[in-house]
Amino acid sequence: MTFMNQSSERSRVLVLMGGPGEEHDISLQTGGEIARALRQTDEYEVFDVVIDQPTLDELALIIEAHQADVVFPALHGRWGEGGELQELLEEIGVTYIGSRPRPAMLAMDKIATKAILSAERIPTPPSRQLLPEDECDLPTPLVLKPVDEGSSVDMRICHTIEDVQQARKDLHPKHHRLLAEQYIHGRELTVGILGGEALPILEIIPAVEFYDYEAKYERVDTQYIVNPDLPEGIAQQCKNNALLAYRKLGCRDLARVDFMLDHRGPWILEVNTMPGFTTHSLVPMAAQSLGRDMPQICAELVETALARADISPSPMHPASP
Numbered sequence: 001m002t003f004m005n006q007s008s009e010r011s012r013v014l015v016l017m018g019g020p021g022e023e024h025d026i027s028l029q030t031g032g033e034i035a036r037a038l039r040q041t042d043e044y045e046v047f048d049v050v051i052d053q054p055t056l057d058e059l060a061l062i063i064e065a066h067q068a069d070v071v072f073p074a075l076h077g078r079w080g081e082g083g084e085l086q087e088l089l090e091e092i093g094v095t096y097i098g099s100r101p102r103p104a105m106l107a108m109d110k111i112a113t114k115a116i117l118s119a120e121r122i123p124t125p126p127s128r129q130l131l132p133e134d135e136c137d138l139p140t141p142l143v144l145k146p147v148d149e150g151s152s153v154d155m156r157i158c159h160t161i162e163d164v165q166q167a168r169k170d171l172h173p174k175h176h177r178l179l180a181e182q183y184i185h186g187r188e189l190t191v192g193i194l195g196g197e198a199l200p201i202l203e204i205i206p207a208v209e210f211y212d213y214e215a216k217y218e219r220v221d222t223q224y225i226v227n228p229d230l231p232e233g234i235a236q237q238c239k240n241n242a243l244l245a246y247r248k249l250g251c252r253d254l255a256r257v258d259f260m261l262d263h264r265g266p267w268i269l270e271v272n273t274m275p276g277f278t279t280h281s282l283v284p285m286a287a288q289s290l291g292r293d294m295p296q297i298c299a300e301l302v303e304t305a306l307a308r309a310d311i312s313p314s315p316m317h318p319a320s321p
Helices: 024-041 056-065 077-081 084-092 101-108 110-119 161-171 213-217 234-249 282-288 294-311
Strands: 011-018 044-051 070-073 127-130 142-146 156-158 178-182 187-194 202-205 223-226 254-262 265-272
Touching (some): 011 024, 024 044, 024 070, 070 084, 084 101, 101 265, 110 127, 156 161, 234 254, 234 265, 282 294
Parallel strands (some): 011 044, 011 070
Antiparallel strands (some): 142 178, 254 265
């Protein structure tokens, strides 16, 4: 499949959104905000398409129909963010924003992420993988969550053995692999990364027990503090560890690294390779504190991807003779 955009001098950006799974609706919000922001720049021809889980041929037809110069995959969850969609985009040969398949897969799999963090001596809470037949030998309180979901989908804080048993009874039918993780009581921090640069730290203060799906996307009483007052050296440690995790996982273009901070220091919980871009989302919020609005940061990501295409043309966009 070889074609070139000959219809316009403006680059054509295809924003993909939706996807299968629990985060479909959040992806629609993220994709809608990205498309809106890119249109505000008046620099691109922008197309937004809702997908479910297309085959390789179906996805190739969508990309070809829009003669896309670059794809912005604004999907969350295992299929859209965890490497499977990225593998299809690689096989088609289109330029796209975000991490390549293997880093995306590693970051989505919390067990794999923790193994890499531990090898680099980056603090992450002690944890166990739990299959349905496994005994849980991690003491309470602990957190139970799916190994490969985002947005705090099906996350439970368990204070007693009975809580653990009930949570496993509820969750294992939906998620074969669970992560049991030591509960860290402290302050919740996050570091966004754009183009290999750490953004200002954000502290999240939910009005409920933890920063769950509702607190992230539906409630209006969650507090966000940019550059919070932290003990000496903690801010730099968070940024250093976030960037180290980003590099060791092999991430590209953007990410968000989530931490819990207690008296022992900051602990990385997970790395998100396609963080949200909704009106509640943290990476745009941190960038805006530097005066970089949504149109600017979305355009930066598009230009970064286009620069890659100029350096190494894809099969769909061969270099001119």
